[in-house]
Amino acid sequence: MPTTKKKYNLPKGYSLLEATLKTKEFLKNPVTFIAKSMAHFGSTEYTAILGYNSKVILTKNPNFISYVLKDNNRNYEKSDFVSGRARDFLGNGLVFNNGADWLKQRRLIQPAFHRQKLKGLYGIVIQTIKEFLKTAPTGEVDVFPLVNELSFNVLINSLFDLSFSPEIKAELSQLLIDIQAFLVKDVNHPFGRLLYPFTGTERTIVKKSARLRAILLDIINDRKASTKEYCDVLDMLLNSRYEDTGEPMSEDRLIDELLVLVFAGHETTGTSLSWQLYLLANNPDVKSKLMASFEDMTIENCLNNEYFKATINEGMRLYPAAWVTERIALADDEFGDYSYPKGTLVVPFFYGLHRDENLWENATAFQPERFLKDGTLIRSKQFFPFGAGPRMCIGNHFALAEMHFFLYAFLKEFKLEATDQVPEMTPLLTLRPDKILLRISRLERRII
Numbered sequence: 001m002p003t004t005k006k007k008y009n010l011p012k013g014y015s016l017l018e019a020t021l022k023t024k025e026f027l028k029n030p031v032t033f034i035a036k037s038m039a040h041f042g043s044t045e046y047t048a049i050l051g052y053n054s055k056v057i058l059t060k061n062p063n064f065i066s067y068v069l070k071d072n073n074r075n076y077e078k079s080d081f082v083s084g085r086a087r088d089f090l091g092n093g094l095v096f097n098n099g100a101d102w103l104k105q106r107r108l109i110q111p112a113f114h115r116q117k118l119k120g121l122y123g124i125v126i127q128t129i130k131e132f133l134k135t136a137p138t139g140e141v142d143v144f145p146l147v148n149e150l151s152f153n154v155l156i157n158s159l160f161d162l163s164f165s166p167e168i169k170a171e172l173s174q175l176l177i178d179i180q181a182f183l184v185k186d187v188n189h190p191f192g193r194l195l196y197p198f199t200g201t202e203r204t205i206v207k208k209s210a211r212l213r214a215i216l217l218d219i220i221n222d223r224k225a226s227t228k229e230y231c232d233v234l235d236m237l238l239n240s241r242y243e244d245t246g247e248p249m250s251e252d253r254l255i256d257e258l259l260v261l262v263f264a265g266h267e268t269t270g271t272s273l274s275w276q277l278y279l280l281a282n283n284p285d286v287k288s289k290l291m292a293s294f295e296d297m298t299i300e301n302c303l304n305n306e307y308f309k310a311t312i313n314e315g316m317r318l319y320p321a322a323w324v325t326e327r328i329a330l331a332d333d334e335f336g337d338y339s340y341p342k343g344t345l346v347v348p349f350f351y352g353l354h355r356d357e358n359l360w361e362n363a364t365a366f367q368p369e370r371f372l373k374d375g376t377l378i379r380s381k382q383f384f385p386f387g388a389g390p391r392m393c394i395g396n397h398f399a400l401a402e403m404h405f406f407l408y409a410f411l412k413e414f415k416l417e418a419t420d421q422v423p424e425m426t427p428l429l430t431l432r433p434d435k436i437l438l439r440i441s442r443l444e445r446r447i448i
């Protein structure tokens with residue numbers, strides 16, 4: 001009997017040939033390319049055919065994004081396209097995991113990141129920030145490497161409340177940087193893999209990954225042998241037990257999860273903070289209003305300042321560190337008039353959504369007030385800085401607290417001014433700037 005091929009109604013987009021010809025332009029600047037393509041097809045979505053049975057729908061439609069991440073999340077998982085390779089070098093931690101195993105791990109780890117539990121870590125976060133600011137450079141400074149290093153220190157100190165040797169800390173950071181750089185190149189240029197046997201690139205990364213795991217294993221073993229009391233994430237994870245078996249995580253799994261936390265929490269926060277400083281330096285009115293709102297506030301209670309929360313939201317709206325994500329459809333699906341087959345990759349384009357002129361008035365302006373009603377923060381269904389649904393960022397409260405503490409401490413201690421430099425976005429896994437040059441000077445009177 002002849003079989004009839006099922007017809008799907010995908011958004012308009014690029015054929016295989018067009019997508020192939022445009023690869024170079026896409027890789028040069030994916031954010032600009034995707035935004036331009038959406039404008040070109042006159043829609044909030046477009047499709048790119050990447051091969052036989054390989055289709056990608058990119059979307060900035062908030063309802064479509066909610067549908068995929070939240071309402072029908074059971075039909076979607078992280079694709080092997082990105083996560084598969086990451087798993088080879090960083091293990092199967094939360095960000096890369098899927099299905100029942102992901103759920104089991106998420107349930108085990110989630111309590112460590114509960115807002116109430118995190119309060120126990122705030123002392124470490126604040127202390128790390130204050131120490132860091134003591135030696136922060138002044139003059140015309142590229143703030144991206146600076147705050148990126150700070151966010152690494154905050155994370156490492158909160159995960160492992162240890163006095164690390166600076167050498168080990170630097171090694172850990174460098175190993176992660178090298179593995180991440182490799183992954184980005186590997187995923188964007190899969191044909192380059194053919195050369196690995198000759199160049200030895202993959203062998204080097206395998207060795208670096210093994211070294212990374214060995215460092216973490218040493219930390220875990222030292223901790224297990226210690227009789228001291230700790231109040232860090234490692235301690236919480238060592239003490240957590242699976243609901244069904246009452247067993248703790250194996251050492252291997254613990255290493256996977258710790259690695260993923262550093263991977264997911266470091267550059268995202270560093271990038272967000274860099275853009276926040278840039279926006280504040282270039283919007284002195286907002287900065288003055290924010291500083292005025294700090295009157296009578298301490299670093300500990302600045303988390304309750306509504307104007308501060310709105311300012312941070314507004315920064316993450318304009319520069320969402322996680323500018324994009326991806327899910328693969330496990331079965332044929334439909335959204336609105338569209339229908340698409342199992343295996344279609346759906347890519348929520350948060351950056352485009354957050355700057356859509358049809359959804360945000362004066363979309364490119366930095367106006368924290370848009371997140372306030374009668375002085376209180378409002379929720380928005382078109383704002384996804386930490387994703388949505390069951391896979392929403394596990395570290396969102398941690399990241400927000402760190403951003404509040406850092407910006408408060410920084411603005412109280414330093415004068416911040418813009419320069420003529422206009423930063424470029426160099427989006428890799430996060431929406432990194434190439435550099436952000438700002439003029440920084442220490443205030444006469446130390447306030448904190």
Ligand code: HEM
Nearest residue numbers: 095264265268269272321322325386387391393394395399
């Ligand atoms: C401003 C900083 C941050 C931003 C913008 C951010 C953003 C995000 C987003 C958008 C997702 C969801 C991705 C998806 O749905 O595919 C996510 C997931 C995740 N984030 Fe964050 N994140 C930040 C900080 C952190 C921190 C500090 C940690 C940990 C300490 C963390 C750990 C994770 C983990 C483990 C996941 C995976 C959750 C899962 O799949 O179950 N993130 N993050």
